[in-house]
Amino acid sequence: MPIFEYQCSHCSHTFEKLVFKGEEGGIECPECQKQDVKKLMSAVSFMGSSIGTCAADAPKGFG
Numbered sequence: 702m703p704i705f706e707y708q709c710s711h712c713s714h715t716f717e718k719l720v721f722k723g724e725e726g727g728i729e730c731p732e733c734q735k736q737d738v739k740k741l742m743s744a745v746s747f748m749g750s751s752i753g754t755c756a757a758d759a760p761k762g763f764g
């Protein structure tokens with residue numbers, strides 16, 4: 702499930718919210734109810750999807 706982390710620009714409160722498609726525009730802060738929030742880049746997104754796929758990180762050489 703797509704869980705995003707947001708931070709309120711009004712009271713600096715950070716919170717996580719489950720957001721479906723089409724709902725991203727109406728996120729409001731649970732503390733002050735302001736829709737003045739910004740999405741943070743978080744590692745909370747997809748838990749337990751695919752762990753251990755770091756093969757693509759291997760260097761292929763330069764040139």
Ligand SMILES: [Zn+2]
Nearest residue numbers: 709712730733
């Ligand atoms: Zn707030």
